[in-house]
Amino acid sequence: MNSVIRGASYVLAHTPQMVVYNGTTQTTERIVNPESEYLKELESHLRSYEECVNYWPNQVYIGNATPEDLAGVEFPYYDKVKEGAERYGKYGEIMPEEEFILLVQACDQFEVVKIDKDFVSAHKDALANDPIITEDIVAKVEAGVELSEIEAAVKDEHAEGIYVAGKLVACVKRAHDIDVNLSAHVMHENLMSKASSVLALLYGVRNAGINKDDIEYVIDCAEEACGDMNQRGGGNFAKAAAEIAGLNNATGSDSRGFCAGPSHALIEAAALVKSGAYKCVAVTAGGCTAKLGMNGKDHVKKGLPILEDCLAGFCVILSENDGVNPEINLDILGRHTVGTGSAPQNVIGSLVADPLERAGLKITDIDKFSPEMQNPDITKPAGAGDVPMANYKMIAALAVKRGELDRKELASFSTNHGLTGWAPTQGHIPSGVPYIGFAREDILAGKMKTAMIIGKGSLFLGRMTNLFDGVSFVIQANTKAEAEKASGVSEEEVKGLIAKAMKDFAASLIAE
Amino acid sequence: MDLENQKRVKDFADEYGAENLVVVLGAAEGEAAGLAAETVTAGDPTFAGPLTGVQLGLTVYHVCEPEMKEEFDEAVYDEQVSMMEMVLDVDDIVSEMSSIRDEFCKYL
Numbered sequence: 001m002n003s004v005i006r007g008a009s010y011v012l013a014h015t016p017q018m019v020v021y022n023g024t025t026q027t028t029e030r031i032v033n034p035e036s037e038y039l040k041e042l043e044s045h046l047r048s049y050e051e052c053v054n055y056w057p058n059q060v061y062i063g064n065a066t067p068e069d070l071a072g073v074e075f076p077y078y079d080k081v082k083e084g085a086e087r088y089g090k091y092g093e094i095m096p097e098e099e100f101i102l103l104v105q106a107c108d109q110f111e112v113v114k115i116d117k118d119f120v121s122a123h124k125d126a127l128a129n130d131p132i133i134t135e136d137i138v139a140k141v142e143a144g145v146e147l148s149e150i151e152a153a154v155k156d157e158h159a160e161g162i163y164v165a166g167k168l169v170a171c172v173k174r175a176h177d178i179d180v181n182l183s184a185h186v187m188h189e190n191l192m193s194k195a196s197s198v199l200a201l202l203y204g205v206r207n208a209g210i211n212k213d214d215i216e217y218v219i220d221c222a223e224e225a226c227g228d229m230n231q232r233g234g235g236n237f238a239k240a241a242a243e244i245a246g247l248n249n250a251t252g253s254d255s256r257g258f259c260a261g262p263s264h265a266l267i268e269a270a271a272l273v274k275s276g277a278y279k280c281v282a283v284t285a286g287g288c289t290a291k292l293g294m295n296g297k298d299h300v301k302k303g304l305p306i307l308e309d310c311l312a313g314f315c316v317i318l319s320e321n322d323g324v325n326p327e328i329n330l331d332i333l334g335r336h337t338v339g340t341g342s343a344p345q346n347v348i349g350s351l352v353a354d355p356l357e358r359a360g361l362k363i364t365d366i367d368k369f370s371p372e373m374q375n376p377d378i379t380k381p382a383g384a385g386d387v388p389m390a391n392y393k394m395i396a397a398l399a400v401k402r403g404e405l406d407r408k409e410l411a412s413f414s415t416n417h418g419l420t421g422w423a424p425t426q427g428h429i430p431s432g433v434p435y436i437g438f439a440r441e442d443i444l445a446g447k448m449k450t451a452m453i454i455g456k457g458s459l460f461l462g463r464m465t466n467l468f469d470g471v472s473f474v475i476q477a478n479t480k481a482e483a484e485k486a487s488g489v490s491e492e493e494v495k496g497l498i499a500k501a502m503k504d505f506a507a508s509l510i511a512e
Numbered sequence: 513m514d515l516e517n518q519k520r521v522k523d524f525a526d527e528y529g530a531e532n533l534v535v536v537l538g539a540a541e542g543e544a545a546g547l548a549a550e551t552v553t554a555g556d557p558t559f560a561g562p563l564t565g566v567q568l569g570l571t572v573y574h575v576c577e578p579e580m581k582e583e584f585d586e587a588v589y590d591e592q593v594s595m596m597e598m599v600l601d602v603d604d605i606v607s608e609m610s611s612i613r614d615e616f617c618k619y620l
Contacts, residue, residue, distance in 0.1 A: 033559055297558060345595035383543035390540055393599040401595060410598075463516075 003273035004325035007208030011092035023292035062089030117144030196313035197286030204315030218252030221265035263455025287311025334472035370435035542604035553616035569618030
């Protein structure tokens, strides 16, 4: 029987100073053009925490508004305020930079994170007051060190500085003297990913209404790699994050596939549960510091704030079929194969039309499609257009070519079967999965029956292959009752039959 | 344009001669196509890549422009490009590309 989606979480950590010091657009600029106007103007375009919380797409991401609400907001979004915006939402939260830095230290098992003691004492209570942060996590935050120690580590030992409001407050030290895989830069990147994944796992457990010990397996599907010089990318973010989140009954592993990673991981998780290998699996990912401010140059040039100022994370919990929650239907899987080719119509054909055709369905049979859900407020000013809209146009055009949609309905397809993008451009984060929380709720509420999640990945960025990649799957309303009805015998009846047989057997033993 | 792609374009221009090279773009937006076209003609407008300050003046087209379309086998074009042609704002792309070509192309 298909697995079900028990719950989903979506979290953000507002990290504007990491835009400046760790985003590759900015670090590259500092190398090739250190005196550039962009670098001079950058800081004045950073948003405050309040501005970040009040931002419509962020409120949608953590579940305080829906994609339908966002569709009703006049574009662009950066100059609008979401009334009643809050730090906490039903899917997760937007954590301030100060508290996130302390959470990062709680995730550090090798004493590479050093924080100024005054900074720790100023913000530790705030972290402890976060309802999702448990006492054992707060207890992992150290008392802190003298600022001079941090300054010396940054100056003399290649430590990666962590700043708040332009002031050095902490650092990540290198974990090895010569191994570049354990350099301060890599440790910083990996710890940020791990910490945001931990936050997502904590909310995932809460939102699924399960106990931490229920989770037997965790799959991390972010885009970072941890390991040393003898096994770069050896892993394992999944188990490392599970440890801090207190998932004592879980093991796990990392699954990678660029932006398609989450969709691959969810199909794998659904298969693990359906096969009976594990009863409950969490798919998680943390955020990516390198992508902070990725389109910053265009945003600054056009007078916009830096909108890519948050690390993002998500978690989806899958479990055995409970007869209630929506299922992942493993009979309808789209896959871009080695032989598919890279022409857009082949890509969309392999991910959307082909799997539906194999199941005897048409494109228009799916209620909602969730491809790359990038927030157009970020991508449009950078000349990359409205990514979700471009995907809907392609899906609609393919439906027209296949005779499944009238050409006159091309324009209305995106309204009827699409969504307005709200996800931060953190690579794997916007790729299909941001909609799973909303899809689960709307299917449970009977507002819709099916959603297709589409993940796509640019494998050529790794220079190992020129190929593109992608996979897709369909979420559907729970079918357990129908399946049992069709098979003529329910689980309860089977249990009853087994119990009776056991009783009879026991009785026969006693009689002997 | 991706820094690595800029490097490849520059290497091809060095190897085969700029006059013997045609760059075919597939960008989904007029603005993005225009930026890439500007990069291989007037130099990298973002001042980040190997084509910064390098005015190759290459001949450059978007695959949906009529001059390119007539070079294709019709069946191949239908299979590979026609769906995107339905989706893209071809007029906007043609206008962006033409203005860049008129200003910076050296080999037309």
